[in-house]
Amino acid sequence: MHLRPVSAERSSSHTVRLAGGLLNFGTTLFVALCVATFPLPALAQALKTASTPLPEFSRLDLYGGYAYFHPFNSGIGPFVYQPINPGAVASVTGYFNRYLGIQAEGSFFPDGPNDCYFTAQAGPVLRYQKGRLIPFAHILGGGARAGGPAFQPCTWGWGVTTGAGLDLVLPYFNNHVALRLIQADFNYSHVDYGPLDAAQVTGGVGEITAYRLSAGVVLRFGQQKAPPPVQLGCTVQPTNVYPGDPITVTSTATNLEPKKKLSYTWTASSGAVTGNNEIATVNTAGLTPGDYTVTGHLSEGKLPGESATCTTGFRIHNPAPPTITCSANPSTVMPSDPSTITADANSLEGLTLSYSYSSTAGQISGTTPTATLVTSGAPSGTVTVTCNVVDDLGKHASADTTVTIVTPPPPPVPKVRPLCSVSFERDMKRPVRVDNEGKACLDDIALTLNRDTTSKLVIVGRHSDDETADVAAQRDLNVEQYLVDEKGIDPARISMRTSGQPGRVLDSTLVPDGATFIPGDTSTFDADSVKRVGQPYAKPKTTTNH
Numbered sequence: 001m002h003l004r005p006v007s008a009e010r011s012s013s014h015t016v017r018l019a020g021g022l023l024n025f026g027t028t029l030f031v032a033l034c035v036a037t038f039p040l041p042a043l044a045q046a047l048k049t050a051s052t053p054l055p056e057f058s059r060l061d062l063y064g065g066y067a068y069f070h071p072f073n074s075g076i077g078p079f080v081y082q083p084i085n086p087g088a089v090a091s092v093t094g095y096f097n098r099y100l101g102i103q104a105e106g107s108f109f110p111d112g113p114n115d116c117y118f119t120a121q122a123g124p125v126l127r128y129q130k131g132r133l134i135p136f137a138h139i140l141g142g143g144a145r146a147g148g149p150a151f152q153p154c155t156w157g158w159g160v161t162t163g164a165g166l167d168l169v170l171p172y173f174n175n176h177v178a179l180r181l182i183q184a185d186f187n188y189s190h191v192d193y194g195p196l197d198a199a200q201v202t203g204g205v206g207e208i209t210a211y212r213l214s215a216g217v218v219l220r221f222g223q224q225k226a227p228p229p230v231q232l233g234c235t236v237q238p239t240n241v242y243p244g245d246p247i248t249v250t251s252t253a254t255n256l257e258p259k260k261k262l263s264y265t266w267t268a269s270s271g272a273v274t275g276n277n278e279i280a281t282v283n284t285a286g287l288t289p290g291d292y293t294v295t296g297h298l299s300e301g302k303l304p305g306e307s308a309t310c311t312t313g314f315r316i317h318n319p320a321p322p323t324i325t326c327s328a329n330p331s332t333v334m335p336s337d338p339s340t341i342t343a344d345a346n347s348l349e350g351l352t353l354s355y356s357y358s359s360t361a362g363q364i365s366g367t368t369p370t371a372t373l374v375t376s377g378a379p380s381g382t383v384t385v386t387c388n389v390v391d392d393l394g395k396h397a398s399a400d401t402t403v404t405i406v407t408p409p410p411p412p413v414p415k416v417r418p419l420c421s422v423s424f425e426r427d428m429k430r431p432v433r434v435d436n437e438g439k440a441c442l443d444d445i446a447l448t449l450n451r452d453t454t455s456k457l458v459i460v461g462r463h464s465d466d467e468t469a470d471v472a473a474q475r476d477l478n479v480e481q482y483l484v485d486e487k488g489i490d491p492a493r494i495s496m497r498t499s500g501q502p503g504r505v506l507d508s509t510l511v512p513d514g515a516t517f518i519p520g521d522t523s524t525f526d527a528d529s530v531k532r533v534g535q536p537y538a539k540p541k542t543t544t545n546h
Contacts, residue, residue: 055175057129057224061093065180065216069109069117069187074208076193077200079149081208084112089183089214093125098224101125103138105161107212115147116154117208119187121161134167134178144189146208150201157191157206167218178218185212228255229305232298236282236314240350242393243289247282247314249275251296260300269293282314289318319393322347326387326399328373332406335380339373339403341366343387351391360384361405373403380407414512419445419457422479424504431467431504432474434482434537442479445508446487454513457483458495460522462503472498473525475506478536486537497522 067089071081087109095101103125109117121142127134144159163185169178189208196204234251241247249266256262266273266280269292274281282294292314299307324345333339341364345353357364357371361378364371364385373385383403390396422438424431434442449457459479461472476496483489499507499522511517 053175054131055129055169055220057095057098058220059095059222059224060220061091061095061178062219062221063089063091063093063180063216065089065183065214067107067109067212067214069107069112069210069212071208071210074206074210075149076152076204076206077150077196079200081146081149081206081210082113084109084117087112087117089212089216095125095127095224098129099127101127103140105138105140112147113149116145117147117189118145118154119143119159119161119189120145121159123161132169132171134169135164136167137164138162144187144191144208146189146191146206148191148193148202148204148206152193152202152204152206155191155193157189159187159189159208161185161187161212163212169220176220178220180214180216180218183212183214185214186210187212227257227305230255230298230300230308232296232308232310234294234296234310234312236294236312239313240315240317241284242317242319242349243287244285247284247294249273249280249282249294249296249312251278251280251298251310253278253298253308257300257306260306263299265297267295267297284314284316287316289316291315317349319351319391319395320348321395322351322353322389322391322397324387324389324397324399326385326401328385328401328403331402332404333375334408335378335405336376338375341371341373341385341387341401343369343371343389343399345369345387345389345397347391349391351393353389353391356388356390358386358388362403375403375405378405380405414515416458416512416515416517417510419448419508419510421508422475422506424475424506430534432471432478432533433535434478436538438479439482439537441508442482442487445510446483446489448510449483449489449493452510452512456493456495456511457489458497458509458511458517460497460499460507460509462499462501462505462507464502464504467504469498470530473527473530474532476525477527477530477532479506479508482537495524496527497524 065088067087068083068085069087070083074081087107089105089107091103091105093101093103102122104122105119107119119142121140123138123140125136125138127136140161142159143156145154145156147154163183165183166181167178168181169175187208187210189206191206191208193206194203231254232251234249236247236249238247264275264277266275268282271287271292272283273294280296294312294314296310297307322345324343327342328339329342330339341357343355345355347353355367355369357366359373361383363374373383375383383405385401385403386398388396388398420441422434422441426437427433427435445457449455459476461475463469463472476498480491480494480496483494484491497519501521509517
């Protein structure tokens, strides 16, 4: 234990000791600064050439460094507190954000003229990082353990520390190491050693005021990245307009601080821009055709990254009228047949087009690129169809096409058709009887008449030179009877005639509705005046039971 009394008779000795203490402090400070600043010239060059990116804000700092402790105007009675050199300071600092954190610090001066001086304190710390330099300030409070200037033992009391410092982040080890170039603090401690004895060598209250200097190394952990810079994008709608059309500009900002006030400004290469928020309007009245730009600027503060600019553009067009062609398919129709009309229109400006149609005959309407011409009731001849189109600006165009309505050809005249003939050459004993082969021919004739119910049948009987004229008529009557009685043909559909041409045969002709039978050398006869002889046609034999 070293006693440092202050008395009249020892004032000169005290002055010497004080001068020695100051010299010791100066030497210590010089050594600390030399240690801290020794690598700076080489470090300055390294900082210029280092490829390591600038450091982010750390989350946790661990500091350890050499320290010098120098009390002043502090003592108990005639005894004063003396400087302590060397010592150490260590701290742990956790940061809430880029600027503010909480720090726990301990200082260690175990071997000094006053036996000891220790602190264990905590408090807030404030930093401001600029590139690789980090100035900081802190204020701490907590315990202080100090020995007295006479024979007082190391005793715990309370104390506060406030000060500032400067760190330099090294461009090595991924920015995890920094040099604390200087940390200068003011300490105040209050330690109660108990009742002061008469000799003032034990007991008393120590109120210690001192400054403390330290320098050392900081280990940096974690990263607190700076918030991303404000970004601003903007779009115009519409992008293609005509003079006088309004344009709306809309901006979208990201990475904003919710609590900060935003300031928008808008400018355009030409035209009046109104708006002081995220939406602006451009008045294009009087602008000549061409390309123009709109620029928006957003700011939420004066710091880097707190403002952004966006640029977008629009085009003023000189409107041109639409174009159109018109076509018809088919272009030639029969009366009442429809024709499809197609309008092929185009707007060079991309405007919306509206369609309409008209015709000189028939009926047509539509509002799309296709329409239908209805020709019902229209006379034969050429119909002119007009296709019309108009754009949003009222500019229009039209084109014509034609549809020809042709007179339909008359329906084909039905023609008579000869059918099979019935021969009477096979049975000379019954020359007017229809045999089975003749019945087969008549069966085919009946089938044809049943299929074509509007047609009629003309049968023409003939006789040979050695036969009378009545033989031809009898053949007609026998054939008619077979068709009517056996095949159910309406007798009104059968016309009977005779021919002067020789032959033992009966010819048959189908006369469709609208066709005309040319009689030629044939003639009609009175059926009631004809005397019929024999069986009219072959009939199947019947079986008699005995």
